[in-house]
Amino acid sequence: MKDAVVELLNQAVARLKEDGVIPEDHPVRVMVDNSRDKSHGDLASNLALTLAKPCGQPPRNLAEAVIKALPENNLIEKVDIAGPGFINFYLASESQAEIVKDILAAGHAFGRNQNGQQQKVQVEFVSANPTGPLHVGHGRGAAVGDSLSRVLEANGWKVTREFYYNDAGAQIQNLALSTQARAKGLGPDDAGWPEDGYRGDYISDVANAYMDKTTIDADDRHVTGSGDTDDLAAIRDFAVAYLRREQDLDLKAFGVEFDVFYLESSLYETGKVEATVKQLIEQGHTYEQDGALWLRTTDFGDDKDRVMRKQDGHYTYFLPDVAYHKDKFERGFKRVVNEQGADHHSTVNRVRAGLQALNEGIPEGFPDYVLHQMVMVTKGGEEVKLSKRAGSYVTLRDLIDEVGRDATRYFLVSRRADSQLTFDIDLARSQSSDNPVYYIQYAHARVHALLRKLNEQGHDYDQAAGIEALGQLELDDERELITQLRRYPEVVEHAGNSLEPAIIATYLKDLAALFHAYYNNNRMLVDDAALRNGRVALSVAISQVLFNGLDLLGVSAPETM
RNA sequence: GCGCCCGUAGCUCAACCGGAUAGAGCACUCGCCUUCUAAGCGAGUGGUUGCGGGUUCAAGUCCUGCCGGGCGUGCCA
Numbered sequence: 001m002k003d004a005v006v007e008l009l010n011q012a013v014a015r016l017k018e019d020g021v022i023p024e025d026h027p028v029r030v031m032v033d034n035s036r037d038k039s040h041g042d043l044a045s046n047l048a049l050t051l052a053k054p055c056g057q058p059p060r061n062l063a064e065a066v067i068k069a070l071p072e073n074n075l076i077e078k079v080d081i082a083g084p085g086f087i088n089f090y091l092a093s094e095s096q097a098e099i100v101k102d103i104l105a106a107g108h109a110f111g112r113n114q115n116g117q118q119q120k121v122q123v124e125f126v127s128a129n130p131t132g133p134l135h136v137g138h139g140r141g142a143a144v145g146d147s148l149s150r151v152l153e154a155n156g157w158k159v160t161r162e163f164y165y166n167d168a169g170a171q172i173q174n175l176a177l178s179t180q181a182r183a184k185g186l187g188p189d190d191a192g193w194p195e196d197g198y199r200g201d202y203i204s205d206v207a208n209a210y211m212d213k214t215t216i217d218a219d220d221r222h223v224t225g226s227g228d229t230d231d232l233a234a235i236r237d238f239a240v241a242y243l244r245r246e247q248d249l250d251l252k253a254f255g256v257e258f259d260v261f262y263l264e265s266s267l268y269e270t271g272k273v274e275a276t277v278k279q280l281i282e283q284g285h286t287y288e289q290d291g292a293l294w295l296r297t298t299d300f301g302d303d304k305d306r307v308m309r310k311q312d313g314h315y316t317y318f319l320p321d322v323a324y325h326k327d328k329f330e331r332g333f334k335r336v337v338n339e340q341g342a343d344h345h346s347t348v349n350r351v352r353a354g355l356q357a358l359n360e361g362i363p364e365g366f367p368d369y370v371l372h373q374m375v376m377v378t379k380g381g382e383e384v385k386l387s388k389r390a391g392s393y394v395t396l397r398d399l400i401d402e403v404g405r406d407a408t409r410y411f412l413v414s415r416r417a418d419s420q421l422t423f424d425i426d427l428a429r430s431q432s433s434d435n436p437v438y439y440i441q442y443a444h445a446r447v448h449a450l451l452r453k454l455n456e457q458g459h460d461y462d463q464a465a466g467i468e469a470l471g472q473l474e475l476d477d478e479r480e481l482i483t484q485l486r487r488y489p490e491v492v493e494h495a496g497n498s499l500e501p502a503i504i505a506t507y508l509k510d511l512a513a514l515f516h517a518y519y520n521n522n523r524m525l526v527d528d529a530a531l532r533n534g535r536v537a538l539s540v541a542i543s544q545v546l547f548n549g550l551d552l553l554g555v556s557a558p559e560t561m
Numbered sequence: 562g563c564g565c566c567c568g569u570a571g572c573u574c575a576a577c578c579g580g581a582u583a584g585a586g587c588a589c590u591c592g593c594c595u596u597c598u599a600a601g602c603g604a605g606u607g608g609u610u611g612c613g614g615g616u617u618c619a620a621g622u623c624c625u626g627c628c629g630g631g632c633g634u635g636c637c638a
Binding site for chain 1: 563564565566567568573574575576577578579580581582583584585586587593596597598599600601602603618619630631632633634635636637638
């Protein structure tokens with residue numbers, strides 16, 4: 001609809017160029033916005049304002065000329081000039097109502113597009129190390145990353161969801177030592193407890209399972225505990241598998257699934273880390289100093305050079321990161337989005353710098369990043385900091401158990417990633433209009449309640465008749481709802497382009513609010529069959545869009561509440 | 562110190578590529594259940610968009626300097 005108006009304006013511009021009103025060589029970019037205020041019509045263009053200077057004419061005169069030059073069409077009912085020179089378009093209501101027909105025909109496909117042309121994109125998210133249960137921050141990553149993946153799919157991208165984890169390194173060694181200490185019956189405050197060991201109760205569970213010779217299935221691996229408290233390597237493998245499975249169960253409870261689990265250790269096993277080092281040295285961006293091997297990342301905009309290989313011969317985490325992203329590119333992902341906590345933002349520049357230093361044609365901005373800020377959890381007006389099980393942080397599981405999956409997902413995805421988030425447990429639990437997730441779901445359920453009621457009353461819902469009757473929907477509430485429905489595909493596009501799934505959540509809340517108002521102010525199930533079918537058709541279209549949008553957030557759309 | 566993110570109503574947040582009178586919800590005041598789910602709706606109160614400059618026909622939005630908060634600034638990940 002918007003595109004059609006842009007096209008009409010482009011034709012008008014071409015005509016005015018011929019007439020010499022607009023300088024022939026002046027590049028014109030036509031912009032059309034949805035009007036914020038309904039007294040400004042449905043769509044508005046600032047065209048005349050931007051042309052005023054190059055044309056040397058007052059904007060209102062130009063607006064008049066543009067309107068005169070507009071081609072004939074049956075889309076627009078009325079055009080106005082307003083304010084300093086805005087051109088406001090009032091769309092013909094019959095053509096507006098067409099959107100309802102489109103929604104009913106397209107169903108779940110409504111709002112989806114093929115902008116991505118089925119190109120491959122990888123979204124990496126969560127990527128927690130297997131050293132404990134997932135915490136709220138991981139939950140935000142899971143909610144945002146999965147929703148972002150859904151949004152990209154809706155925009156025609158072929159998405160691979162990937163989870164990367166460090167299964168070697170110092171933190172894993174610490175995990176192994178902590179588990180070993182528990183297996184030997186030590187507690188965090190006993191002598192002999194490892195320095196900076198993981199103190200949470202869950203470590204005892206791991207140790208007990210290891211001693212009981214339990215078998216763990218995680219990812220593609222099966223690991224059985226040996227019960228040998230001196231075999232640190234066996235303890236490490238077991239603990240990693242145990243906590244990976246634990247995290248899997250958390251993700252499953254959250255409704256998030258991954259296509260690929262990528263192990264840091266595999267980068268060593270396949271020689272990719274070594275190959276990356278070699279390539280970086282060959283490309284001449286490295287040097288040795290203080291017994292370590294450095295990468296001159298300052299050549300690529302980093303503020304200081306970074307160590308690749310430590311004095312002790314081990315690599316820093318940074319190097320496998322570069323090897324990993326090189327591998328992503330070579331797997332054919334021309335586009336990669338990394339969703340991470342903002343506490344890792346310092347890696348952004350150095351990973352990109354490392355990829356540039358390889359000098360193999362990886363684009364400068366590769367990969368994309370979406371960084372989410374911290375989450376603070378509150379209950380009863382107080383900040384909640386601890387969970388018994390994890391010791392030092394609130395777990396994702398705590399939230400799901402307490403407020404449910406839908407509310408947890410909605411709350412974690414409904415705010416822009418780059419602002420700090422307060423997760424109010426009391427609000428998320430409440431079953432009232434205070435709680436946006438119930439509010440939206442209730443709007444969806446209300447439509448289904450209507451359909452059930454209709455049945456009870458012995459009426460059939462005649463969709464064809466409803467579509468025929470759309471022209472009769474002339475109430476302000478109805479026009480506003482139809483306008484809101486028309487915006488949905490643009491919202492999906494916008495959320496995809498800006499990598500901000502939260503935009504969907506805002507949209508749905510607004511749509512639900514309009515529907516609740518409509519429902520309260522008007523009767524749907526009236527005696528007039530045509531009007532009744534028309535209103536029900538509109539309601540069904542609304543429930544379809546609510547369903548589609550909630551699906552992009554990973555939130556369910558129940559038919560009864 | 563330096564880098565990144567944020568700062569909008571008492572609170573939680575919107576505001577599409579810079580557009581017209583900055584919008585919702587909560588809270589507070591007042592209304593609406595013999596009528597399709599009141600898990601809902603309506604009305605009112607509430608703003609120097611942290612502060613100061615700049616660019617622009619037009620700035621919450623862009624640039625810049627301060628102030629405040631968060632995160633980072635490891636041969637940790």
